[in-house]
Amino acid sequence: MSRAGSLRGYVLVRIALMIPMVWVLLTVVFLMMRVAPGSPVSATLGGKLPPAEIAEREAALGFDRPLIVQYFDYLWDAVRFQFGTTVTDGQTIGSLIVENGGATLTLTVAALVVALVFGLPLGLIAGRYRETIPDAFIRVFAILGYAAPPFFVGLLAQLLFAKNLDWLPASKMASPITQATAEVHTHILLIDLAIDGNWDGVWDVIQHLILPATTLGLLVMGVFIRLVRVNVGQALGGDYVEAARARGVSERRVVSRHAFRNALVPVVTVMGLQAALLLGGAVLTEQTFSWPGLGTRLLQYLNSRDYIGVQGLITFFALIVVFISLIIDIVNALIDPRVRY
Amino acid sequence: MADPVLSLRDLRIWYGAERGAVRAVDGVSLDLLPGETVGLVGESGCGKSTLGRGVIGLLPAGAGHAGEVNYKGQNILELKPKRLRAMRGPELGMIFQEPMTRLNPLMKISDHFEEVLKIHEPKLSRKEARNRAMEALRGMGIPPTRYKQYPHEFSGGMRQRIMIALALVLRPAVVVADEPTTALDVLVEAQIIRILADLRRNFDTALLLITHNLGIVAEACDRVAVMYAGRVVEQGPAYDITTKPSHPYSRELLRSTISLSTTELHSIPGAPPDLVSPPPACRFHPRCPDAMQICAQQWPTTVATSPGRRSECWLHSKDQIPKGLDAPLEREALAAAEEA
Numbered sequence A: 001m002s003r004a005g006s007l008r009g010y011v012l013v014r015i016a017l018m019i020p021m022v023w024v025l026l027t028v029v030f031l032m033m034r035v036a037p038g039s040p041v042s043a044t045l046g047g048k049l050p051p052a053e054i055a056e057r058e059a060a061l062g063f064d065r066p067l068i069v070q071y072f073d074y075l076w077d078a079v080r081f082q083f084g085t086t087v088t089d090g091q092t093i094g095s096l097i098v099e100n101g102g103a104t105l106t107l108t109v110a111a112l113v114v115a116l117v118f119g120l121p122l123g124l125i126a127g128r129y130r131e132t133i134p135d136a137f138i139r140v141f142a143i144l145g146y147a148a149p150p151f152f153v154g155l156l157a158q159l160l161f162a163k164n165l166d167w168l169p170a171s172k173m174a175s176p177i178t179q180a181t182a183e184v185h186t187h188i189l190l191i192d193l194a195i196d197g198n199w200d201g202v203w204d205v206i207q208h209l210i211l212p213a214t215t216l217g218l219l220v221m222g223v224f225i226r227l228v229r230v231n232v233g234q235a236l237g238g239d240y241v242e243a244a245r246a247r248g249v250s251e252r253r254v255v256s257r258h259a260f261r262n263a264l265v266p267v268v269t270v271m272g273l274q275a276a277l278l279l280g281g282a283v284l285t286e287q288t289f290s291w292p293g294l295g296t297r298l299l300q301y302l303n304s305r306d307y308i309g310v311q312g313l314i315t316f317f318a319l320i321v322v323f324i325s326l327i328i329d330i331v332n333a334l335i336d337p338r339v340r341y
Numbered sequence B: 001m002a003d004p005v006l007s008l009r010d011l012r013i014w015y016g017a018e019r020g021a022v023r024a025v026d027g028v029s030l031d032l033l034p035g036e037t038v039g040l041v042g043e044s045g046c047g048k049s050t051l052g053r054g055v056i057g058l059l060p061a062g063a064g065h066a067g068e069v070n071y072k073g074q075n076i077l078e079l080k081p082k083r084l085r086a087m088r089g090p091e092l093g094m095i096f097q098e099p100m101t102r103l104n105p106l107m108k109i110s111d112h113f114e115e116v117l118k119i120h121e122p123k124l125s126r127k128e129a130r131n132r133a134m135e136a137l138r139g140m141g142i143p144p145t146r147y148k149q150y151p152h153e154f155s156g157g158m159r160q161r162i163m164i165a166l167a168l169v170l171r172p173a174v175v176v177a178d179e180p181t182t183a184l185d186v187l188v189e190a191q192i193i194r195i196l197a198d199l200r201r202n203f204d205t206a207l208l209l210i211t212h213n214l215g216i217v218a219e220a221c222d223r224v225a226v227m228y229a230g231r232v233v234e235q236g237p238a239y240d241i242t243t244k245p246s247h248p249y250s251r252e253l254l255r256s257t258i259s260l261s262t263t264e265l266h267s268i269p270g271a272p273p274d275l276v277s278p279p280p281a282c283r284f285h286p287r288c289p290d291a292m293q294i295c296a297q298q299w300p301t302t303v304a305t306s307p308g309r310r311s312e313c314w315l316h317s318k319d320q321i322p323k324g325l326d327a328p329l330e331r332e333a334l335a336a337a338e339e340a
C-alpha cells in the first residue's frame, strides 16, 4: 500500500466517523434543550404574552408538533446549517454567526497563538531541566493558569494593566472612533481595518486584544506546558534518545530534534479537546471584557431564556469542535506516521 | 600479539542509591584486541550493561566511576563531554537490547543515517551519505527500497539489523552489543548472531558482546569474560571456557544453560548478591559448591591458569591457603556469612 493511499484511506474513514459523532452531538443538544417543560416559546415569553398568542407563535414555529417530528426537523435543519431564528430578537443564528463570529475567531486564534508561543518553550524548558527551580516556577504557573477562572484572571488584568497602569484598554474590541470608521468586508474587524489600510485602527484593536487573548491563552497554556514538560522528560529518558546519544548526537540536537518533536505529537492530539476548552473559556472571557463575540451573545440568550438562541449557538459550537478535531486528526496523521495504520 | 584497542584497568562504576552505593562494576580489568569479539556473560544484575555503557562513557548522571577505560592512549572517562561525544559513533558504538524502541518513531530510517553521517562526517555529500547508508543496510540484508520508511514498518529483527547498520556505518573501532538478541525470537536470534560472527571476518571492529547465553558465546566469540557481582571472575579463549571452565561460577553457569546432550535443567541455587553490600571475600562463596572456609575470609588472587586465561578462585592456589582453612565451608557458616 502506498503511503499517500493509506493517508487518504485514513482521512476518508475519519470523515465517515464524523457522521455518527455529529448525530450523537446533535441529539444530546436537542434533548438538553427539551428536558425543560413547555416549548421554547412558552419558556421565553410565557407570562409576557396572552396564552392564545403564544399558542399561535408555537404553531408558526412548529412547536405544537410531536417531539419526534421536531427532532428530525432539527437534524435536517442542522445538516443544512439552519439553526433557527431567535425568539427574543428575531435574528437568524446564521446572521449572528456572521456578525459576531469574527470577534470570537479573532479572540480564540490570538489566545491560541499566545498559548503556543509561550506554552511550548516553557514546557520544553521545564521538561529539559526537570526538578530545578525554573521547572518548579513553570509548573506552578501552569497549574494557576489552568485552574484560575478566566473572569478572575481577566478582572485582575483589567485592574492592573488598564486601571492602575493605564497601559491597555479595559474592555470592548475597539475604541468608538475605530468602530465608527470601520467598513465591513469580512466581518472580522482586524482584517477589515487592514483591508482599508487603517493601521491606527489595527493597532487599536490589537491593544484591545492583548488582555483578553492573554487571559484566555493562560487557560490553554497550562495544558500545553504540562504536556510538553512530561513528554520531553519522558523522551529524554527514553530508549531512542539514549541510542541517539550513543551515536554522538549532541544534547542540543537530542532535545530539539528528538525529544521536542516527539513531545509535540500529544500536543497536537489534544488540540481537539483544547478547542472545546478554548470556546468555553471564550464565553467567560468575552463576558469579562465585553468582547462582542458569540460568547457574549450566548450569555445574553441564556439570561433571557431564549432557547432557540442558546440551542442554535451551542449546536454551532459543537459542530465547530467536531470539525476542528477532524482537522487535528488529519494533521496528526501527517506528523506521526504510526497514526495512519 | 597486537596492542589492545581498548583496555579497562580496575574499572569501578557505582550508582548512588538511598541505601548506599550500588557497586555495579567493582574492579574490572579487561582488554579488547582489534577485530576480536569478546563475550561478557553472567546472571542478570551482575553489572554487564553498566560495564558496557561505561566502555562508551554513556553513564547516567547519578553514576560515579574510578579506574580507566583506555582507548588510543587516553582514559575516555576523563575526557570532556564534547570530546567524548565526538568519539561516540565513529570510534565507539553501541547496539542495544530492545530494537523496538531504539529508533525515533518520527524519523525515517534515512533520517537516522543522515543524522549521524552529517554529525561525524560533515564533508560527505548528501549523495555519498546515502550511498554509505544503503551499503551498510545492504550488508545487513535490508533492501535499499526500504530506506525511506519509518521504524514502525519493520519487524524487530529488521530493526535490530538497522541498529547494527547504524552503528557500523561509521566504522567504529569498538562496538558494545548489549544482549542484542534477547528481545528477538530464536530464528531471528540465530540470524543476528551470524551477522555479528561475520563481523570478525569482515571488519576490524572489536566487539564486546554482552549476553547471558553461553551458546552464543561459543558460536560468535573469540574470548569470553565471565562476570559475577561486579567482577570478572574468569576470562580466556571462548572455546576453552565453554568446554573446560575453571572457575566454579563459570562451570555452574555453563551447566545451567540448556544443552542438547542432557534434558535436565540445572540452576545455581540462590540469587546474585545485593551490590550495595556484597558478601566479603569471594563474592560467590555463599552459592559456591566448592566453597572453603578461606573463601569467606580472604579475597582470592587472580591466577593465570593457562596462557591468556585468568581465573579468580582459591581452587587455583590451594598451596597458599593457610592450614585448616581449606576445609569445606559448612552450611551453618554459610548462613552466618550471609547474615554478616
Ligand SMILES: Nc1ncnc2c1ncn2[C@@H]1O[C@H](COP(=O)(O)OP(=O)(O)OP(=O)(O)O)[C@@H](O)[C@H]1O
Binding pocket: B015, B016, B017, B022, B024, B042, B043, B044, B045, B046, B047, B048, B049, B050, B051, B060, B212, B275
Ligand atoms: N541507572 C541505575 N541507577 C541505579 N542502579 C542501577 C542503574 N542501572 C543499573 N543499576 C543496578 O546496577 C546493578 C547492575 O545492573 P546492570 O544493568 O549493569 O546488570 P546486567 O548484568 O546488565 O543485568 P541484566 O542481565 O538484567 O541486563 C543492578 O543491581 C541494577 O539494579
Ligand code: SF4
Binding pocket: B247, B248, B249, B282, B283, B284, B285, B286, B288, B289, B290, B291, B292, B295, B300, B312, B313, B314, B315
Ligand atoms: S574462591 Fe572459593 S567460593 Fe569463590 S569460587 Fe573459588 S572455591 Fe568458590
Ligand SMILES: [Mg+2]
Binding pocket: B048, B049, B050, B178, B179
Ligand atoms: Mg543488562
